[in-house]
Amino acid sequence: MKSLKKTIPIFLFAFPLLSQAQMPVNGFMQGKGKGAVALSYNSESYEDVYLVPQKVNGVPVFNKVTVQSTNLFATVGLSKKLDLQVNLPYIKSTGQASDAVLNNLGYQNERKGLQDISLYFKYNPFNFKTSNGNLALMAAVGVQTPLGNYRVDESLQSILAIGNRATQINTILIANYKFNKGLFLNASGGYSARNNNVPSAILGEFKAGYAGKKVYVDAYIAGQSSSNGTDILKEGFNGVFPQTRVNYSRVGVNLYVPLKYGIGISGGYSSYIAGRNLGASSGGYGALIFSF
Amino acid sequence: MNKLNKFLIIASASIIGLSSCTKYSDQLPTIAGIAVSNPAFSTLKGAAIQGGVAVTLSNKNPNDAGGNFTVFAPTNDAFARLGLTDAGTLGVLQNSFLTNTLLYHVSNGNLPGSSITNGGSSASALTIPRKFIFRGTDKYINGSKILATDVMASNGTVHVIDKVLLGTGVNIVASAQLLSNAQVFKSPELTFLVEAVVYSGLAPTLSDPNNNFTIYAPTDAAFKAAGFATPAAIRTLTQAQVQSILLNHAVGTGRFTSELNGTTATTAGGGTLTFGPFTNGVYTIKSNGITTPANMVIPDILCSNGVVHLIDKILLP
Numbered sequence: 001m002k003s004l005k006k007t008i009p010i011f012l013f014a015f016p017l018l019s020q021a022q023m024p025v026n027g028f029m030q031g032k033g034k035g036a037v038a039l040s041y042n043s044e045s046y047e048d049v050y051l052v053p054q055k056v057n058g059v060p061v062f063n064k065v066t067v068q069s070t071n072l073f074a075t076v077g078l079s080k081k082l083d084l085q086v087n088l089p090y091i092k093s094t095g096q097a098s099d100a101v102l103n104n105l106g107y108q109n110e111r112k113g114l115q116d117i118s119l120y121f122k123y124n125p126f127n128f129k130t131s132n133g134n135l136a137l138m139a140a141v142g143v144q145t146p147l148g149n150y151r152v153d154e155s156l157q158s159i160l161a162i163g164n165r166a167t168q169i170n171t172i173l174i175a176n177y178k179f180n181k182g183l184f185l186n187a188s189g190g191y192s193a194r195n196n197n198v199p200s201a202i203l204g205e206f207k208a209g210y211a212g213k214k215v216y217v218d219a220y221i222a223g224q225s226s227s228n229g230t231d232i233l234k235e236g237f238n239g240v241f242p243q244t245r246v247n248y249s250r251v252g253v254n255l256y257v258p259l260k261y262g263i264g265i266s267g268g269y270s271s272y273i274a275g276r277n278l279g280a281s282s283g284g285y286g287a288l289i290f291s292f
Numbered sequence: 293m294n295k296l297n298k299f300l301i302i303a304s305a306s307i308i309g310l311s312s313c314t315k316y317s318d319q320l321p322t323i324a325g326i327a328v329s330n331p332a333f334s335t336l337k338g339a340a341i342q343g344g345v346a347v348t349l350s351n352k353n354p355n356d357a358g359g360n361f362t363v364f365a366p367t368n369d370a371f372a373r374l375g376l377t378d379a380g381t382l383g384v385l386q387n388s389f390l391t392n393t394l395l396y397h398v399s400n401g402n403l404p405g406s407s408i409t410n411g412g413s414s415a416s417a418l419t420i421p422r423k424f425i426f427r428g429t430d431k432y433i434n435g436s437k438i439l440a441t442d443v444m445a446s447n448g449t450v451h452v453i454d455k456v457l458l459g460t461g462v463n464i465v466a467s468a469q470l471l472s473n474a475q476v477f478k479s480p481e482l483t484f485l486v487e488a489v490v491y492s493g494l495a496p497t498l499s500d501p502n503n504n505f506t507i508y509a510p511t512d513a514a515f516k517a518a519g520f521a522t523p524a525a526i527r528t529l530t531q532a533q534v535q536s537i538l539l540n541h542a543v544g545t546g547r548f549t550s551e552l553n554g555t556t557a558t559t560a561g562g563g564t565l566t567f568g569p570f571t572n573g574v575y576t577i578k579s580n581g582i583t584t585p586a587n588m589v590i591p592d593i594l595c596s597n598g599v600v601h602l603i604d605k606i607l608l609p
Contacts, residue, residue, distance in 0.1 A: 053316035056329040100380025233350040
């Protein structure tokens, strides 16, 4: 256990907050004074859009959308039981509308900028040792708020909006069971309260993986279910995308390999398998992580 | 561990539950949803976005007690007849004309296919009426063949048509001037014809609400092919000559292509026009002064006092 904690700096936050497809906090604590800084690059794209009642091929106006993000992430253990983490993404969203269509509508094929900064505290009050492992129960609370001045009110141009301009207060409960041999199971659920008429949502994730001395790997399914909101092109839709009811299920894998001097590399891939009012994107990331 | 297992099972079930509630196949799409999801309507989708009606057709119709619209939806092939082969090509149109044209395809309330009757009419959201015509086993709205009826949407009904419906709401002369003043296409059209009408003194006749004509309107390219370099060059002819030529393009009572009846017609000038067979929504027109017949470029434009068909040749008497 102790050796695992030393060799496996738990980073796992090399994902764009735009899709929020993965829980923003994981089931491992840093330890007092320890932490990690990660720089990640993520690229995902979609041509299909999950609408109600069906998935449609071809993104209106833009045909295909690619979202690339660069994230700066840092986490540190303030105490044995309390972690702090911060994430700041820079996002570029690119469409493939023809020049003629852009000209007709006065649109552009790109929106980019700083998105939302997020700050989380994660608290681990309970640990239950068992004969073959340890169950950790945690609670996290975080705030995410727009830092950049990106826009969401540009009619269909805002299909390329890099965020939803809501401030969110996210509360997450986490149960993480780690077997002594390195396998772990993680379940988390939470509630994301959002302002600016963006529907609040329930978040959930189930993850299974292996955290060994030389490698970390996991696979997960994550989901969001919004409490209300309109459907795109359905009754009540007023052309404002952040007000739509966004649900999804996404599956993915993460891999981390520690190298030397606290430096490690990470990569992963994930894809939506179901959704409502969002692009059916798939994509991967790579990250460079420095642990201390 | 038992408790843990139980927790994990509940947790995973709840996440899978999130995905299972994303099946909505029992729901009907809206009219806008039909246009967006069907590849045969991709140009209509682009037109609805550019014309600013996509959100309107996503919602209940506030002007109908039941909240419904009926939309006659032109296919991609219908738009392609006008040279509008994809959303990008819609830029040749003025946006106000595009919006009005889309509204001409829309009416309030559900109009099921079974309610469409021969000779009946339906007021559009643009207020300009549309006429239903049965020809053999085919049903038409104006000159547009109805390819499919009763595609049900959550906010109304869609019928599929093979030509874009065109209605100006103004008289024949004013309609031609909309084109020549670039209020339809961004590039002027019918500039030679408008010049000829004004010069000939026929404008009052063609704008008279008590008259009703079918007009075969030669395009600018038709005039150029006949040797007129500019609209002003028409004035090298006498007024009487121009009047005589123009009257050979007018037939009493406005008729859509779908109403073609017989193979000849006598023009307002006393000449004879000979029509080819009605094929794929158009027919050819031959006058005595030309050897090969004229083809229709844009047929079935409804004006307040007649129907105009744009043609590619001057019909010399």
